[in-house]
Amino acid sequence: MVLKVEGLWKSFKTEQVLKDVGFSLQTGEILAIIGRSGSGKTTLLRCINNLVKCDRGSIMVDGIYLCRQVTDANGTKCVYAKGPEQLQIRKRLGMVFQSFNLFPHMSVLENIIEAPVRVFRVPRPEAEEKARRLLAMLELQDKEAAYPFELSGGQKQRVAIARACALNPLVMCLDEPTSALDPELREGIAQTIENLAAQGMGVLLITHDMVFAKRVAHRVIFMEEGEILAEGSKEEFFADINNERIKSFIAG
Numbered sequence: 446m447v448l449k450v451e452g453l454w455k456s457f458k459t460e461q462v463l464k465d466v467g468f469s470l471q472t473g474e475i476l477a478i479i480g481r482s483g484s485g486k487t488t489l490l491r492c493i494n495n496l497v498k499c500d501r502g503s504i505m506v507d508g509i510y511l512c513r514q515v516t517d518a519n520g521t522k523c524v525y526a527k528g529p530e531q532l533q534i535r536k537r538l539g540m541v542f543q544s545f546n547l548f549p550h551m552s553v554l555e556n557i558i559e560a561p562v563r564v565f566r567v568p569r570p571e572a573e574e575k576a577r578r579l580l581a582m583l584e585l586q587d588k589e590a591a592y593p594f595e596l597s598g599g600q601k602q603r604v605a606i607a608r609a610c611a612l613n614p615l616v617m618c619l620d621e622p623t624s625a626l627d628p629e630l631r632e633g634i635a636q637t638i639e640n641l642a643a644q645g646m647g648v649l650l651i652t653h654d655m656v657f658a659k660r661v662a663h664r665v666i667f668m669e670e671g672e673i674l675a676e677g678s679k680e681e682f683f684a685d686i687n688n689e690r691i692k693s694f695i696a697g
């Protein structure tokens with residue numbers, strides 16, 4: 446198991462966005478989390494990537510707790526890992542944002558080596574060599590000197606994936622990887638995701654695109670209003686959907 450989330454709660458002001466969310470992700474598994482816009486999917490990814498602090502619950506990455514729920518005489522709270530452990534966890538997680546979030550003033554190569562060199566002190570030649578290998582794997586070998594504005598949507602997406610792979614993460618999180626792209630590019634992303642999983646990464650795929658989830662996921666979780674309503678293997682999920690709310694979502 447590379448990721449385990451238990452009893453996660455998060456609110457923004459008065460809005461309860463995540464309600465007792467729990468699941469686990471295995472090595473090499475592609476887990477799709479699907480649900481309507483506003484159901485809390487991005488917030489869940491942001492909690493896992495430590496961009497948002499959760500209120501209650503536990504998140505464990507490769508056996509290391511990012512946060513864990515502790516109950517004592519003062520009540521129940523969520524205790525976060527200290528800096529060095531947070532850094533260990535950061536190394537194990539790759540995140541590809543919906544809008545890619547590439548650094549606009551850096552070339553493709555610089556985007557990929559930024560975190561390894563600056564945060565993790567990887568020697569520059571080593572980081573560059575790894576970056577070039579990733580670019581070749583993603584068929585971007587001729588783009589290392591390009592700037593993000595010179596790339597198509599599909600190329601930016603692949604650079605964002607290369608950047609997220611630069612530290613050999615165990616878990617790859619992708620937020621709506623098809624939403625900014627033309628439908629023809631879907632198959633290429635599906636294959637890229639399958640490659641990552643075949644190399645042993647656990648892939649957490651957030652999408653509202655049912656066709657894509659059906660194409661690529663091994664397991665599916667359905668979220669609504671911050672709650673998990675159903676979970677199962679892809680075959681189970683699409684064959685046996687009894688919940689009316691899920692039926693209506695699938696029917697569109």
Ligand SMILES: Nc1ncnc2c1ncn2[C@@H]1O[C@H](COP(=O)(O)OP(=O)(O)O)[C@@H](O)[C@H]1O
Pocket residue numbers: 457460462480481482483484485486487488489
């Ligand atoms: N930083 C924030 N501050 C306040 N509300 C937020 C914040 N981030 C998300 N929300 C709210 O949380 C809810 C879930 O949002 P989000 O996680 O982005 O859903 P999804 O990704 O499923 O569309 C929405 O109602 C959104 O407005």
Ligand SMILES: [Mg+2]
Pocket residue numbers: 483486487488
């Ligand atoms: Mg979202």
